[in-house]
Amino acid sequence: MKARTDRVGRWSLVGALIALVAAVAYGPAALAHGEKSQAAFLRMRTIHWFDLSWSTDQLNVNDEMEIKGKFHVFEGWPEAVDPPEVSFLNIGIPGPTFIRKESYIGDKFVPRSARLEIGKTYTFRVVLKARRPGEWHVHPMINVEGGGPIIGPGKWVTVNGSMRDFKNPVTTLTGQTVDLETYNEGNIWFWHVLWYAIGVAWIAYFARNPIFIPRLLMVNAGRADELITPTDKKVGLLFGAATILLVIFGYSSTQSKYPVTIPLQAGVLRGITPIELPKPTVDVKVDEATYRVPGRAMKMKLTVTNRGDRPVQLCEFETASVRFMNPEVCEDETGYPEDLLAEEGLSVTGGAVAPGETKTLEVVASDAAWEVYRLSDIIYDPDSRFGGLFFFYDDAGNRQMVIVDAPLIPTFM
Amino acid sequence: MSTTTSAVRSHAEAVQVSRMVDYLGLFILFFVLTGSYHIHGMLTMGDWDFWADWKDRRLWVTVYPIVMITFPAAVQAVIWERLRLPWGATVCILGILFGEWVNRYFNFWMWTYFPINFVFPTAAVHMAIFLDVVLMLSGSYLFTAVIGGLGWGLLLYPGNWPVVGPLHVPVEYNGMLMSIADIQGYHYVRTGTPEYIRMVEKGTLRTFGKDVAPVSAFFSGFMSILIYFMWHFVGRWFGNVRFVKRT
Ligand SMILES: [Cu+2]
Numbered sequence: 124m125k126a127r128t129d130r131v132g133r134w135s136l137v138g139a140l141i142a143l144v145a146a147v148a149y150g151p152a153a154l155a156h157g158e159k160s161q162a163a164f165l166r167m168r169t170i171h172w173f174d175l176s177w178s179t180d181q182l183n184v185n186d187e188m189e190i191k192g193k194f195h196v197f198e199g200w201p202e203a204v205d206p207p208e209v210s211f212l213n214i215g216i217p218g219p220t221f222i223r224k225e226s227y228i229g230d231k232f233v234p235r236s237a238r239l240e241i242g243k244t245y246t247f248r249v250v251l252k253a254r255r256p257g258e259w260h261v262h263p264m265i266n267v268e269g270g271g272p273i274i275g276p277g278k279w280v281t282v283n284g285s286m287r288d289f290k291n292p293v294t295t296l297t298g299q300t301v302d303l304e305t306y307n308e309g310n311i312w313f314w315h316v317l318w319y320a321i322g323v324a325w326i327a328y329f330a331r332n333p334i335f336i337p338r339l340l341m342v343n344a345g346r347a348d349e350l351i352t353p354t355d356k357k358v359g360l361l362f363g364a365a366t367i368l369l370v371i372f373g374y375s376s377t378q379s380k381y382p383v384t385i386p387l388q389a390g391v392l393r394g395i396t397p398i399e400l401p402k403p404t405v406d407v408k409v410d411e412a413t414y415r416v417p418g419r420a421m422k423m424k425l426t427v428t429n430r431g432d433r434p435v436q437l438c439e440f441e442t443a444s445v446r447f448m449n450p451e452v453c454e455d456e457t458g459y460p461e462d463l464l465a466e467e468g469l470s471v472t473g474g475a476v477a478p479g480e481t482k483t484l485e486v487v488a489s490d491a492a493w494e495v496y497r498l499s500d501i502i503y504d505p506d507s508r509f510g511g512l513f514f515f516y517d518d519a520g521n522r523q524m525v526i527v528d529a530p531l532i533p534t535f536m
Numbered sequence: 537m538s539t540t541t542s543a544v545r546s547h548a549e550a551v552q553v554s555r556m557v558d559y560l561g562l563f564i565l566f567f568v569l570t571g572s573y574h575i576h577g578m579l580t581m582g583d584w585d586f587w588a589d590w591k592d593r594r595l596w597v598t599v600y601p602i603v604m605i606t607f608p609a610a611v612q613a614v615i616w617e618r619l620r621l622p623w624g625a626t627v628c629i630l631g632i633l634f635g636e637w638v639n640r641y642f643n644f645w646m647w648t649y650f651p652i653n654f655v656f657p658t659a660a661v662h663m664a665i666f667l668d669v670v671l672m673l674s675g676s677y678l679f680t681a682v683i684g685g686l687g688w689g690l691l692l693y694p695g696n697w698p699v700v701g702p703l704h705v706p707v708e709y710n711g712m713l714m715s716i717a718d719i720q721g722y723h724y725v726r727t728g729t730p731e732y733i734r735m736v737e738k739g740t741l742r743t744f745g746k747d748v749a750p751v752s753a754f755f756s757g758f759m760s761i762l763i764y765f766m767w768h769f770v771g772r773w774f775g776n777v778r779f780v781k782r783t
Contacts, residue, residue, distance in 0.1 A: 142571025146635050149578060150643035211730040218648040219724040225710060232710040234722045236732040255649055266730030286649070293719060296706045303720060307702045308653045314699050315633075318661035322630045325665055326623045333551075334558040338619040350620035356673060359622065363669035366662050370691060373698040384704035386748070387592045387736045388718050 161274065163501040164201055166443035168510040168528070170265050171195040172275040173441060176457045182253050184284030187224065190263055191248040193398070194275070197510050198242045199528035205269025207239040209391055212247060215262030215274050220282070221251035222291060229396045236268070236391050243397035253282040254289045276444040278460045297383050314373065321369075325362055329355075400524060404431035405476070405515050409529035410483070412509065414502055416535050420489030421509075427484055429476040433517035436475045440488050442511035443498055447488040452516055465490035475518075502533035569631035573607045574639075577632055580604075581658075583729065585636070586644075588654045589721030591700050592736035593693065593749035600658055601689040601756045602763055604632075608664060608688075609764040610771030612671055612680070618775055622672035625664035633657060653703075654720045662695040663688045681764040688764075689757025693749050 175192035182188055196207060212226050212233050226233050226249045239245065249263060259282065263275040291303040341350055406428040414421045429435055438452035447468035448454060455464055465488070473484035493499045501509055513525040577585060580603035584596045612624030636657035644655040670684040671677070703717040714722070721734070 138568065138571070140567070140571070142575055143567060143635060146571055146574035146578060147639045148643065149639060150648055209732045211732055213727060213730055214725050215727050216725055217727075219650060219726075221725065222723040223725050224723070232712055234709070234712065234714065234718070234731075236730070264727075266732070268730075268732045272727075272730070291723065293707055293709075293716065295716065296708055299705075301716070303653075303716070303723060304651055306653055306716065307699070308651070310702060311653060311656045311699050315637075315656065315659060318659050319630065319633060322626050322661040322665065325626050325668070326630070329621060329623060330558070330562065333554055334621065335561045335619065336554045336557055338621065342618055342620055347620045351622070351672060351675075355622075359669045359672045362665055363673070366665045366669070370662050370695045374694040377698045377701040381701050381705055383706060384701055385706045385713065385715050386704070387589060388712075388714055389734065389737045391732075 159495070159497055161272075162504070163443065163498045164504045164506070164508070165204065165271075165273065166496075167498070167501060168197050168199050168201050168508065169204060169207075169267070169270070170273045170275070171197060171441065171510070171512055171526075172263065172444055173512060173524075174457075175263070175276060175459065177278055177280075180278060180280045180458065182280070182282055184253050184256060184282060184286060184289050187250055187252045188221075188280065189248060189250050190261070191246070192263070193244055193246050194265070195244045195512065195524075195526065196239050196241050197528070198526060199508065199510050200241050201506065204271075205267060206241060207265070207267045207270070209236045209268035210239045211236040211266040212249070213264045213266050213272070214249060214251065215264045215272070215277065216259055218255075220253075220255040220257060220259045221261070222254055223249065224252050225250040229398070231392065231395050233392055233395070235389065236266075237395045238391060238393055239265075239395065240397065244400055245395065245397050252291075253284075254291075255286045256282045256284050258282075276460050276463050278458075321362070321366070328358055403515075403523040403525050405429055405435055405523050405525055407513055407525045407527060409527055411532075412529050413532045413534050414493075414499060416499065416502070416533055418489065419491060419493040419499065420487055421493070421531070423486045423488070425484045425486060426481060427473075427476050428481040429478055431517065431523075432478045433519060433521070434475040434477045435515040435517045435523065437469070437471050437484060437486065437513060438516045438522075439514040440469055440486070440511055441514070442509060443496065445490070445492045445496060445498065447490060453514075462495065463492065465492055468492075501531060507531050507533075566627060566631050566634075569607065569611070569628050570635040573628055573632045574635035576607065577604060577636075583733070583735075585658050586640075586655055587721060587726075587729075588656070588700070588703050589715075589717040590734060590736055591658070591696070591703075591717070594737050594752050595735050596658075597693050597749055597752040598756045598759075600660075601663070601692050601753075602759045604660065605667075605685060605688055605760045605763050606767040606770075607632075608667055609681075609767035610774065612667070613677070613768045613771030614775035616671055617772070622668045624671075625667040626661065629660045629664035633659075633661070650724055651720075654717075654724055656699065658692070659696050659699060660692070663691045666691060677768055681761050681768065685761035685764040686754075686757035689755075689760045690753045692756070693753050 172192060172194050178189040212228055214223055228237055228245050228247050259280050260277040261280045262277040265273045292300050293303055294300045338350055408426040410424040410426055412423045436452045438449050440447045445463050447465045449469040449471050450467045468488055468490040470487045471484055473482055476482045509531045510528045513527060515523045581599050584590045584599055590596060607628045608625035611628050615621040615624045640655045644650045645652055666687045667684040671680040674680060704715045707714050707716060707719055709719055
């Protein structure tokens with residue numbers, strides 16, 4: 124019997140430990156650079172982030188930083204992804220290392236999901252308050268219901284100080300100011316410990332007497348009814364009554380202490396206004412686009428028509444948050460994340476396009492980022508197209524944005 | 537039992553062995569339940585139990601009792617039938633709460649830094665004791681299913697209100713009305729849990745106006761009765777065929 128109990132015990136323990144570890148080890152997923160594993164077409168043909176700026180990348184606990192910019196909801200939104208009718212402006216960080224104090228699309232505060240329209244451009248702004256020291260990769264992102272997370276460019280931000288100093292005061296409509304870091308925590312511990320103790324007492328009462336073998340023998344002998352004594356029943360009644368009374372007491376004392384409460388707030392936010400970008404006076408037709416696999420370069424032949432009254436030059440090609448810059452025309456001054464910035468990644472033959480002129484430009488966008496960010500995987504896509512933004516500048520420094528959506532052919536030589 | 541009788545030589549020794557079996561058995565039972573019930577809980581009521589901003593008066597109140605009455609019903613069926621022990625539900629709830637607190641404290645707080653006041657689990661010991669006491673006093677599974685099951689559903693909300701209520705105090709935040717729990721959910725960024733996943737305040741009970749919580753609780757109680765029956769038979773089958781008869 125003893126040996127068998129041991130064996131059963133050992134195996135049960137192994138099973139229990141596995142289950143225990145599996146359950147206890149579960150944690151909220153902390154995202155770390157999931158951006159690269161996301162399908163390339165998702166990043167190229169859904170949300171295009173541009174004009175981003177970060178107020179700082181060095182701050183202390185309790186300091187705030189602001190990320191702002193624009194995003195364009197791509198016209199050629201892939202069919203495999205649900206349209207962005209329920210979208211949430213989120214932040215990609217490993218756990219709440221910052222708190223999100225404010226977030227806006229346009230000038231609308233968006234603590235909940237909102238409805239976005241395909242083909243429109245929006246401004247956004249997120250205010251974060253540093254909570255935990257460390258170096259964190261911070262991404263703006265948009266979660267689309269039925270489409271998953273669409274991650275924007277990530278920037279490394281350093282936070283100094285100690286989390287112990289972090290404060291998060293909020294003032295309620297009933298006039299109290301509370302610190303969300305610790306608010307209600309004592310109350311939670313009190314009630315949980317109290318109930319747990321009552322539960323343990325209930326089992327302990329019956330564990331004073333033998334639990335398993337003698338009771339099993341009694342039950343098998345048909346004397347089960349003797350196992351619950353009148354005293355047991357009285358104790359049971361006591362526990363039952365105390366439980367009900369304690370629930371009533373807890374409920375009513377909470378009601379009188381917090382008379383004003385509201386249900387949780389939910390629901391999709393409507394009426395998000397996009398911005399109107401001036402219609403470009405530059406037309407771009409993609410005659411041919413090939414991706415050279417060994418050279419990690421994308422080659423495009425563009426027919427560009429300038430309907431404006433000033434000569435324009437191609438300065439930048441953006442796709443999937445990677446910015447290929449033509450250093451002869453412009454450079455980045457926003458502190459854009461280095462790994463996503465190909466400062467000399469765009470070479471353009473053909474030069475400026477004069478007013479009224481139609482011209483063919485040969486454009487090569489090459490950078491290691493094609494591989495690093497696995498954008499080249501686009502060629503394995505069932506619908507091998509690419510999407511992106513072209514930025515042109517005229518001689519007075521005015522910018523025009525042209526959106527492209529065209530097929531892409533790989534070459535292997 | 538022949539091996540037992542030959543292995544012990546005196547009554548005192550038999551008592552000692554029996555006591556050892558008791559403690560070992562209780563220990564194993566507790567941890568087997570902690571593991572398996574906890575996994576069951578995460579797969580069924582998952583986020584409702586993880587986050588304060590999911591603990592609403594509609595879906596949390598409905599879902600938790602229905603999916604969580606399962607193991608208590610089954611364990612009661614075994615240990616009341618075979619051992620006349622009236623703490624089947626309580627041991628389940630103590631097990632899962634132990635596992636949940638370990639998980640919330642070490643993973644959600646120590647490892648991922650979510651504050652405890654946002655990730656505490658649902659209190660349910662009061663529901664379990666009620667279920668156990670009803671079974672012990674009535675001695676009837678039918679009565680336990682109907683009265684115990686209903687009470688199990690009804691008790692969740694008032695029993696948790698002392699912990700959850702303070703988080704429902706209203707705040708005007710950037711021109712919008714939000715409860716403290718809503719603000720917690722907004723402030724403490726969950727990259728992997730976008731807002732639209734949150735299933736709160738949804739359903740067809742709108743017509744009941746303000747009294748949503750009691751209506752949800754009654755509905756949950758009725759469903760708990762049914763689930764209690766189903767899992768009672770699961771427990772019965774488990775207790776019968778597998779272990780106890782062979783001993
Ligand atoms: Cu990252």
